[in-house]
Structure formats: C-alpha cells, structure tokens
Amino acid sequence: MHLLFATSIVPDGALASGYEIANAAIIAALRRAGARVTVVGFTWPGKAAADPENTVVLGAIDVRTESASALQKLVWVGKAMLSGLTFASAKLRAVSDQAVLAAVEQAGPFDGYVLNSVQFASAFERLFEDQPSIFVAHNVEHLSARENAAAAGSLFQRLLFRREARLLKIVEERLCRRARFVFTLAEEDRAALGVAAADRSAVLPLVTGVRAPTRKGPRQIDCDAALVGTWTWQPNRIGLDWFLGKVVPHLRPGFRIRIAGHRPSGITSTHPGVEFVGRVPDARAFVSGAAVIPLISTAGSGVQLKTIETFELGLPSVATSRSLRGIDHRPDNCVVTDDPAGFARALETAAANIRDVDGSAFHRQQVKALDVAIRLGLEKLGAVRQEVFA
Numbered sequence: 345m346h347l348l349f350a351t352s353i354v355p356d357g358a359l360a361s362g363y364e365i366a367n368a369a370i371i372a373a374l375r376r377a378g379a380r381v382t383v384v385g386f387t388w389p390g391k392a393a394a395d396p397e398n399t400v401v402l403g404a405i406d407v408r409t410e411s412a413s414a415l416q417k418l419v420w421v422g423k424a425m426l427s428g429l430t431f432a433s434a435k436l437r438a439v440s441d442q443a444v445l446a447a448v449e450q451a452g453p454f455d456g457y458v459l460n461s462v463q464f465a466s467a468f469e470r471l472f473e474d475q476p477s478i479f480v481a482h483n484v485e486h487l488s489a490r491e492n493a494a495a496a497g498s499l500f501q502r503l504l505f506r507r508e509a510r511l512l513k514i515v516e517e518r519l520c521r522r523a524r525f526v527f528t529l530a531e532e533d534r535a536a537l538g539v540a541a542a543d544r545s546a547v548l549p550l551v552t553g554v555r556a557p558t559r560k561g562p563r564q565i566d567c568d569a570a571l572v573g574t575w576t577w578q579p580n581r582i583g584l585d586w587f588l589g590k591v592v593p594h595l596r597p598g599f600r601i602r603i604a605g606h607r608p609s610g611i612t613s614t615h616p617g618v619e620f621v622g623r624v625p626d627a628r629a630f631v632s633g634a635a636v637i638p639l640i641s642t643a644g645s646g647v648q649l650k651t652i653e654t655f656e657l658g659l660p661s662v663a664t665s666r667s668l669r670g671i672d673h674r675p676d677n678c679v680v681t682d683d684p685a686g687f688a689r690a691l692e693t694a695a696a697n698i699r700d701v702d703g704s705a706f707h708r709q710q711v712k713a714l715d716v717a718i719r720l721g722l723e724k725l726g727a728v729r730q731e732v733f734a
Contacts, residue, residue, distance in 0.1 A: 345726060347374065348448060350472060351385040351460035352436060354401060357394035361574055362649035366482060366529065367460060369550045373718040374458070382451050384444075385464060386436070400447045407435040410576040410608065421504070430511045431504060433467040444468050456725050459519060461485075466515045478721050479523035480548075484536045486512035491643045492578040495585075497610075525724040527717070530670035543724070546717040547670065549710040552653045556707035559657070563632055568617070568695040570634030572604040572627045573650065581608060582643040583664075586684075588613045591638070594688035599695070601638075604630055632657060635695035638687070639663035639678075652710070654678075658703035662690040673709055677701050 355368050374381050383393075384400040393399035409417065424434035448454075448471070457477040459465035462485050465472065486509045493505035520526050520537050526545040528534050539545040571587075573580045584603075592601070592615045600617045604624045611620075624630045631637055637654045639661050651671060654661050660677040664687070668674060677699045679690040 345378070345455045345722065346380045346382065346453070347456055347458050348451070348454045348472075349374070349381050349383045349458045349460060350464055350468075351383060352407070352464045354383050354385040354387055354399050355394045356387060356391040358391070363461075363482065365552050365649050366550055369552070369714065370458075370460070370480065370527075370548060370718075372554060373548075373714050374722070376715060377718050377722055379722060381458075382454070384448060384451070386438070400451045402439050402444060402447060405436070405438050407432075408576075410606070428511075430463075430466060430508050430515070432463045432508070436464055436467040441468060441471060444471055456524075459523070462512060462515055462519065465519055469515075469519075473522070476524045476725055477522065478525050478527060478725055479519045480527045481516070481520075481533060481537055482529055484516070484533050486510075486516055487536060488579055488643070491582065495578065495582050495643070525721040527721060532669060546720050548717050549670070549672070549713040550649065550652055551707055551710045551714065552649065552656055556704040557628065557653075557656050559632065563700070565635050565698065566633045567600040567602045567619075568635050569599070569601045569638050569691055570604070570631050571601070571638055571640065572624065572630055575605050575611065576608050579641070579643040581611075583640040583666075584611065586642045587638060587640040588615075588618070590684035591640075591687045591691075592618060594685045596692065599692060602630075602634070628653070628657070631659065635660065635698050636691055637661040638691060639667035641667040641669075642682075655706045656703040658701040658706075660694045660699055662687055662694060672713075673706060675701050675703070675706060 349371060351367060355364060371381055371383065382398050382400060384402065386402050386405040387393060389404045389406050393401055420431060420435050423437060424431045427434055454475055456475050457472045458480060459472060459477050460480045461482045489505050489509035489512055493502050493509060496502040496505055516537060520539050526537065526539045527548045528537065528545060529548055529550065531547050534540045534545045575581050575584050592613055595615065597616050602619050602621050604621050606623065607620045637659050639648065639651050639654065641648050641664055648667050651663065651667050655675050662679045664682050665680060668680065679694065681687050681690060
C-alpha cells in the first residue's frame, strides 16, 4: 500500500517541536506496518527533508506568527478573510493547487492519503478527494481556538480566534466525515470530533523515538524544576501563565525553577528562584538536570509530548490532569493535581526526595499500542479501497 502523508512541514530530522516528534512517530509506525509512505509538504527555510527520496517538497515557508513582521501578519489575515480559510491554513497557500497536483502526480500513484492535521488538509482540501483517506487529528482544533479566544489579551485576537473556532469546527466535521478512519492522540478527542465508534477511529499512543531514551550514569541535578516548551503556542502559554501566576507563589523562595524556550512578551515572575534561560541546545539534557518536572497543561487537546518524554526518561513529575490526556499508563513517580497549592507542595516534596524510575517499560507499552492502532486504521483503509475499486 502506497500512502501520501500530507502535512504542513515535512520531517527534517530535528524533532524541534511536539508536532514534529508526533509526525516522525506516526510515519515510522505506518512503515513498520508495511506501508510505503511518501510525505508531501513544506520545509522550514534553510532546512532539508530528512528523507528526500520519499518526500515531495513544495517549497520553503516560515509560518510562525511570533517571528513574522506586522506586514506579513496583515497579509495572512487578509488572505484568510478573502479565501474563507482559517488563519493557519491561509499561511500555507504559498503555492497553487496546480503546483501541488503536479508534485503529487509525479510521486504517485497512491492507494490512499493520510491527512495530517487540519491546517494543510484544509488549505488544499479539494485535492485529496479522489482517494480514500485517513485523517490524523493532533488536536480538536476548534475547541483549542475557543480556549484561545477566552484567554486572548486583545479584542482583535479574541475575534480572530472566535472566527478560527467557527471555521475549524466546520472543517473538522467535514474531514472526519470524508475520512475512512480517524486517528486522534487522546481518547476524549474521539468523542469531541464525533467519531467515538470503534470502526471510525482509534487513539495513537506516541513515543519520542524508535528506541527508549537511555541515560549514562547518575543525573547531575542543577535545579529543582525545569520546563521547556514553545511558549508562543497559545495552549502552552495558558499553562505557563497558570503555573507562574497560581503555583509559583506557593513555592518557597529558594526553590529553583529554570524555564527554557523563547520567552514571549508579558511573561514575568517575581519569584526569586525563577530563571528564564532562552533556547537550549539539548532539551532532553536540560530537563534531566532537574529534580522534578512540572507538567502544566491546562488548555488544548491532543497529547502532551513533554509528558511522554518525561515518562520515557523516568523522571519524577507533578502533572495537571490535562497533561495526562492521551496517556493510559502513569508511572509511580508522577503526582497528579490541579490544585495550585497542592501542585507546589508536590513539587517541593518530589525535589526533596528524588525518585527516578525505568522509563523503558512505558516506551515499550506505547510502541506496542501504537502499532496495533495503526494496523487497525490501515486495515480499514485497505478494506474500503478493495470495496470501492473491486
């Protein structure tokens, strides 16, 4: 079976974000199941596809809102309004339908499509209606957009997110309806998308790599807690605001917290132990230097890859209930609470008595369940194709 994996940004091997880690895990699982996978999408400027022989590159594009100029943002907003697309999908309309079709035809023929997340699928939706498809819903995007609107700091942002939510709900319903099977990354997302039936969808448990992370020697602890993330992504920003505003004030002054990642404007803390360190060369080494990992998601849907990485590394953690979505197995050294004061107490307790566990068992369990779910989706796609083209 030859599948076209249609995605916004093709893998470049860097695995710099949770989205890229998830994509790599899903593509690897499809190939383990015996499918031939060709990926189509854009690259980041200056980056090359990690697997050029099995990748169709449509061009280089930078779709990050936080680094765009004011003029570029206005252009994107105008394009979205004129086209009726969401803001995120309008960014991807950097090439024509004809160019995408030509690239796809050159790489084909295909037995089906894997439409990876709503952004690219919506930007070029009509091009992927000639073959059966699987839709991968990384999040319930319209619900995330609603949460973003509620947390927006300006009227313009609030109105933009409300528009995104309205359009995304329509697009997600359409993509799910047309898809032969839907993959989500969290169990609750199946019902939220209206595909909870076993013959319509399955959850994909994810991993951060083909092999479980390994650690040589004992950890060198240089802070009490560490966080790393893309804080410009609104659901992550909401969680960080909650942590700094609600949890950190309950921590003792000497509790040391290091926060890595680009620091958006308006992010502050008066706690003397909080340190913003910017980008770090090795996120895994960075978090491994902390006594305990706060898992602080309070918004969004889908799965938290930082939670999966923490569990794979066997690191102690304190997590909100939202941080555990999409994960069935919780290690013994993870404490769950949504109460800010309780969260702070659990962090201090974990940092005072560090208890690592073997994360390889969690990794093996995730891989096994991922492969079972992928095979289920491919069997459904294959059976439908045989029925349609018999």
